[in-house]
Amino acid sequence: MGGLEIRRLHLASLEGVDGRRWPVHGFVVMHPKGCILVDTGVGGPDRFLTDWRVVNRTAADALADHDLVPGDIALVVNTHLHFDHCGQNAVFGHAPFYVQRSELERARREARQLTDWFDFAGARFELLDGDAEVAPGVRVIATPGHTVGHQSVVVDGDGEEVLIGDAAYTPQIYSHPDTAELPKGQAADLQTWTASLDRLHRSRPSHVHFCHHTDVAHG
Ligand SMILES: [Zn+2]
Numbered sequence: 001m002g003g004l005e006i007r008r009l010h011l012a013s014l015e016g017v018d019g020r021r022w023p024v025h026g027f028v029v030m031h032p033k034g035c036i037l038v039d040t041g042v043g044g045p046d047r048f049l050t051d052w053r054v055v056n057r058t059a060a061d062a063l064a065d066h067d068l069v070p071g072d073i074a075l076v077v078n079t080h081l082h083f084d085h086c087g088q089n090a091v092f093g094h095a096p097f098y099v100q101r102s103e104l105e106r107a108r109r110e111a112r113q114l115t116d117w118f119d120f121a122g123a124r125f126e127l128l129d130g131d132a133e134v135a136p137g138v139r140v141i142a143t144p145g146h147t148v149g150h151q152s153v154v155v156d157g158d159g160e161e162v163l164i165g166d167a168a169y170t171p172q173i174y175s176h177p178d179t180a181e182l183p184k185g186q187a188a189d190l191q192t193w194t195a196s197l198d199r200l201h202r203s204r205p206s207h208v209h210f211c212h213h214t215d216v217a218h219g
Contacts, residue, residue: 005030009062011041015053022212034074043087043117059088079165080150081107086118101127103149143167145193159206171217
């Protein structure tokens with residue numbers, strides 16, 4: 001299935017320790033079997049919102065920019081379970097969450113303070129062990145390294161489009177992983193991270209979309 005349309009949601013912006021401001025994007029894949037949402041923006045204890053100087057939007061407002069409502073989302077993919085990627089999962093409690101099993105285990109172990117956001121009562125997980133098709137024309141591929149269970153999404157859109165999550169924060173890092181200066185947190189496991197970027201490059205995507213940068217990379 002080709003030609004699936006991807007829409008970018010502006011969910012928040014936050015300020016890093018270096019004083020740089022970063023956008024926070026989610027993406028909607030307009031799928032005939034029901035819209036697929038990739039990542040749900042920022043939530044978390046107030047401490048995170050303060051520390052990162054978050055200017056937040058509700059997912060419902062961001063969807064309304066595209067004439068969509070939360071009920072239009074049939075399934076959610078979390079690239080990983082950091083506070084700026086799963087923050088509003090509970091808004092989509094009607095939908096299953098496609099997450100790598102290793103990522104859920106990591107988050108349950110390391111991020112107990114986020115439990116209300118990704119592990120709320122009634123949350124339904126579709127736990128994945130590596131690559132998987134989530135709908136015709138939409139696949140997740142395991143891209144560990146940023147976190148142990150990070151995954152990216154590959155869409156048969158205008159060519160093969162990649163929603164890269166935090167596998168690379170910026171086009172620059174994506175294009176030059178060996179020489180780019182890596183912001184804190186980019187790679188929890190550098191060797192694994194580098195291998196994941198190699199893998200993405202080898203698949204020669206037509207477009208790469210970033211959670212934390214507005215430019216779209218080509219190839
Ligand atoms: Zn992250």
